[in-house]
Amino acid sequence: MRTNAQSQIFMLGTSLDSPGGMTSVVRTLRDGGLFDAWCVEYIETYKVRRAITQLRVMSVALWRLVTALAANRVSLVHAHSASRGSFWRKSLLCALARLFGVPYLFHLHSGEFPVFYQEECNPVAKWWVRLTLRKASLVISLTESWRALLCAIEPTIRVVVVGNPVEVPIKLPTMRDPAINVLFLGRLREKKGVFDLVRALPAVLRQCPQLRFVLAGDEGEKEVLSLATALGVESAIHLPGWVDGEPKAALLREADLFVLPSYFEGLPVGLLEAMALGIPIVSCVVGGIPDLIEDGKHGLLVQPGDTTALAAAIVHLARHAPLRQSLRVAAHERVRSTYALPTLIAALGDLYAQLGCPKRAESNFGGDIRR
Incomplete structure (x- = not known):
């Protein structure tokens, strides 16, 4: 050379x-x-x-x-x-x-x-x-x-x-209770699990009707809205499109739960950003996610495509503030020490x-x- x-x-x-x-x-x-x-x-x-x-x-x-x-x-x-x-x-x-x-x-x-x-x-x-x-x-x-x-x-x-x-704040924001805002960040594709998330919403909303779901991403807005309408849950979702910079930061600040039910992942940036801010996580046992999250310690993990388990995990987190608090503290420390x-x-x-x-x-x- x-x-x-x-x-x-x-x-x-x-x-x-x-x-x-x-x-x-x-x-x-x-x-x-x-x-x-x-x-x-x-x-x-x-x-x-x-x-x-x-x-x-x-x-x-x-x-x-x-x-x-x-x-x-x-x-x-x-x-x-x-x-x-x-x-x-x-x-x-x-x-x-x-x-x-x-x-x-x-x-x-x-x-x-x-x-x-x-x-x-x-x-x-x-x-x-x-x-x-x-x-x-x-x-x-x-x-x-x-x-x-x-x-x-x-x-x-x-x-x-x-x-x-990921940029990690020194101090965690105060956790809100009850949990209301659930955030998904990513392309609105089947492989990202966003349609599984929508399919899980009827079961979630029967038990936690206060929850509102922000599905921020591009490519599949019409298909997501069509499925949500068919399931009768369209009033519980918001589709802002792809967000970045300050709009994304604002959504993260407002989120009480973060859900990423993907079928394929490397090491998702959105997941790292949510953990850095102490947002309790529900995700899947795929790709590099199990390297990042120990189930029950840093977040809750389910199998991809299991909408019943996905709904149960969201409801469990939404209903149990002490669990959300323990997960968010551990997740923040995990990314602070390594990422x-x-x-x-x-x-x-x-x-x-x-x-x-x-x-x-x-x-x-x-x-x-x-x-």
């Missing part, structure tokens, strides 16, 4: 104004100082779903990376990847880095990656997946359980665990240093960094 004095870390990911947990992670790292401290230049590889726009975005990404590689300006490529199209885009750009002898980190965020590999990839695609992971200097997994799954795909890869970062933003920025910085990237000198912080 040959780099000059102005070499930088080039980070690859979705447009930072796009919705989604992976984007939220990158914005949190940027705002927490990682980009400034380590001379990170960000290249967006995906913006919108229109083919012509996406072709332009990817063409610009290829041009920016190739010209930087040719000028010996790249010390490391840090690729944030999900599954499917996200993986193919990042793997192509990482292959370019390999051609120039530049190391790369492959940072996997998708809870569906093993399914993508096992069920959607033909033999040639599987070979490419394994090659991409094997040639990475390091593969970043979000949890310990996902490390094992990735090593099952390619046993020779070097995997490190770095969780998703706090400064801790995870330091962990990534250690990886950058191990791979030979120079940290930016404090005296040079006024310089120009392109992002």
